[in-house]
Amino acid sequence: MTETSIERRSGVALWRQIADQIRQGIGAGLGDETGRLPTEVALAERFGVNRHTVRTAIQALVQEGVLRSEQGRGTFVVRQPRLSYPIGSRTRFSAGLEGQARDLRGKLLDHAYEDASAPVAEALELVVGAPVLRLETMSEADGRPISRARSYFDAQRFPGFERHFVRTGSITMAYRHFNVGDYFRRSTTISARHADSADLEILKLSPGAIVLVALGFNVDQSGRPIQFSETRFSADRVELQVGGAGFTV
Amino acid sequence: MTETSIERRSGVALWRQIADQIRQGIGAGLGDETGRLPTEVALAERFGVNRHTVRTAIQALVQEGVLRSEQGRGTFVVRQPRLSYPIGSRTRFSAGLEGQARDLRGKLLDHAYEDASAPVAEALELVVGAPVLRLETMSEADGRPISRARSYFDAQRFPGFERHFVRTGSITMAYRHFNVGDYFRRSTTISARHADSADLEILKLSPGAIVLVALGFNVDQSGRPIQFSETRFSADRVELQVGGAGFTV
DNA sequence: TATAATTGTCTAGAGCAATAGACAAATTTG
DNA sequence: CAAATTTGTCTATTGCTCTAGACAATTATA
Structure with a gap:
């Protein structure tokens, strides 16, 4: 329903825009049925940014308790319905x-x-x-x-x-x-x-x-x-x- | 009713946070009855930032059509009630x-x-x-x-x-x-x-x-x-x- | 048990955001 | 008219954001 994209030079850091979009996307079925998010490389490509920028966004969401990252496995949604x-x-x-x-x-x-x-x-x-x-x-x-x-x-x-x-x-x-x-x-x-x-x-x-x-x-x-x-x-x-x-x- | 303040290292540029607060504050009577905003120096002091940062915020709102600046006189709200x-x-x-x-x-x-x-x-x-x-x-x-x-x-x-x-x-x-x-x-x-x-x-x-x-x-x-x-x-x-x-x- | 896939960590550099200070230009005030 | 007030412009410096590349650590897969 909502096509995603990010704005540069907007006064809002790219990592924050990406974090906001991932947080929103979770309700709308971002991540497959197991709750697994696309890989960092895939997300970086999708948003057109560096992998490190995606990592910063993910780290913020992990801090918030919305996501959980596991080395070697992937990043997962911590289920929290609205x-x-x-x-x-x-x-x-x-x-x-x-x-x-x-x-x-x-x-x-x-x-x-x-x-x-x-x-x-x-x-x-x-x-x-x-x-x-x-x-x-x-x-x-x-x-x-x-x-x-x-x-x-x-x-x-x-x-x-x-x-x-x-x-x-x-x-x-x-x-x-x-x-x-x-x-x-x-x-x-x-x-x-x-x-x-x-x-x-x-x-x-x-x-x-x-x-x-x-x-x-x-x-x-x-x-x-x-x-x-x-x-x-x-x-x-x-x-x-x-x-x-x-x-x- | 709302005490204003801004967050550093939040991924949101200070000028954007200030612009957002000014835009909101307008409804709640920021600016006196003539629609005149506090001076740039006063706003900078109030938000605890440099005057240039306030200027960037004001310029964004002027661009948006929310404010109007006049050299030597001040900055004024373009009346637009919610x-x-x-x-x-x-x-x-x-x-x-x-x-x-x-x-x-x-x-x-x-x-x-x-x-x-x-x-x-x-x-x-x-x-x-x-x-x-x-x-x-x-x-x-x-x-x-x-x-x-x-x-x-x-x-x-x-x-x-x-x-x-x-x-x-x-x-x-x-x-x-x-x-x-x-x-x-x-x-x-x-x-x-x-x-x-x-x-x-x-x-x-x-x-x-x-x-x-x-x-x-x-x-x-x-x-x-x-x-x-x-x-x-x-x-x-x-x-x-x-x-x-x-x-x- | 290798190999591939994926997250974690480190270093280095380019560009934007914020600070600081100085002075010009326009307007208001005494 | 002179002084004070306020916005406009310029230069320089510091720190955060983003990019780039390389490699380590962990897990899944053939």
């Missing part, structure tokens, strides 16, 4: 990925009580400067980092929210302590960009990687805003699913 | 972007009658090898390339579909000729990747740019599949909007 993350009116982290991974977990990286900035205040329908709780979280599936999120909550309505989250490991559970039995995703805005240095570290990505950015906006049953969050997904590990697959839009 | 493309059960190109651009148009780049491959056949509920019509299209808003798409249709149900599309410039209109008065988006799967060479050419992007990839799946009123398409949006020019904003999910 997760499909459903987005809709009832978007939930754990429920959405159930069945796609054995071990799902969320971690609290940091939290702080702050004064609401203009965009946060507008989203939560508070006045600028009102106290809000900021949560920095990240999630893993079977030990692979999947996403990181920055979420804002009304501090007056949800005092000590972070403690409930840490104890239960779940936003949904934490809401229950504040009598929010159910809640809804009112809107999600999706964009994409290159990972910044914090993304690289937290999601264990290599420089030049892409993140899907989802700005989400949750409301309770009465329609009052309760959460505003920016979630960044590793674009190589996750795709976002809107509607379909037995999922109520 | 479009917000709604995705939901009634996703339509023109209707979705109405009001965000004066001049919306779709172009047919290519079309061909082919035998359905396995994934296409599955999506359209046909047998593998059944005749399908493949349309290659692209869209512009006020002369800026926004997206390109590859769509598949059942050739037996919609013979000559491409002629109706060319005449009306609209998928919705073309369907009317086959008594499909209304249709729905059953699901959309969103991912992101680096633009390939065809993307660069058609969407007029610079190497290293990111595209949002939306796999869409349309059905008619009775729930029968009528269209399967892959649309690629320039991530710098478009964000995808799921739900919200008076939009029925």
Whole structure:
């Protein structure tokens, strides 16, 4: 579906372009049924570069855990299918990925009580400067980092929210302590960009990687805003699913 | 919301990373109300690089038409806000972007009658090898390339579909000729990747740019599949909007 | 058990990316 | 008008990217 080629003098090193294309190609069946990649010489010829340049690309992917090289045998794909993350009116982290991974977990990286900035205040329908709780979280599936999120909550309505989250490991559970039995995703805005240095570290990505950015906006049953969050997904590990697959839009 | 920083020895030239960050930052209010960017010296200090490196980045963006430099005065943003493309059960190109651009148009780049491959056949509920019509299209808003798409249709149900599309410039209109008065988006799967060479050419992007990839799946009123398409949006020019904003999910 | 195929390591050189400094040209400010 | 600010151009140097060739180490094959 996609014809490959690389650009010189583009500001992106050839080895990085090749690494990106190999990473992408893996899903589309690059490598035979045993997961074996073409040889370094064959890849070099295909991309029109020196063998050493291909080696640099492969080494980066080995470092990332995407490939595995064996001297004398070849280079092999380490099978890691992309997760499909459903987005809709009832978007939930754990429920959405159930069945796609054995071990799902969320971690609290940091939290702080702050004064609401203009965009946060507008989203939560508070006045600028009102106290809000900021949560920095990240999630893993079977030990692979999947996403990181920055979420804002009304501090007056949800005092000590972070403690409930840490104890239960779940936003949904934490809401229950504040009598929010159910809640809804009112809107999600999706964009994409290159990972910044914090993304690289937290999601264990290599420089030049892409993140899907989802700005989400949750409301309770009465329609009052309760959460505003920016979630960044590793674009190589996750795709976002809107509607379909037995999922109520 | 996003703290900027750049990575050395990443395989991506510093000037390109800086260009990417400036391009992104423009939407988030980099540059004051007059559209004036910080001076080259200030940017160099902020990114921790030499002024010449910043100049290379700026020159690339001037070439792209995103910035405009004036000797003695400064560097200015050529105003180009990011479009917000709604995705939901009634996703339509023109209707979705109405009001965000004066001049919306779709172009047919290519079309061909082919035998359905396995994934296409599955999506359209046909047998593998059944005749399908493949349309290659692209869209512009006020002369800026926004997206390109590859769509598949059942050739037996919609013979000559491409002629109706060319005449009306609209998928919705073309369907009317086959008594499909209304249709729905059953699901959309969103991912992101680096633009390939065809993307660069058609969407007029610079190497290293990111595209949002939306796999869409349309059905008619009775729930029968009528269209399967892959649309690629320039991530710098478009964000995808799921739900919200008076939009029925 | 040779032979071929494939990845791993080393050295050397050409070209692009980034730094550094100096000064010119155009514009704004006092 | 003079000074300060800001972009434009030039030269030189350092370091990273890519190429090129040779050979070692490991595994598969005839």
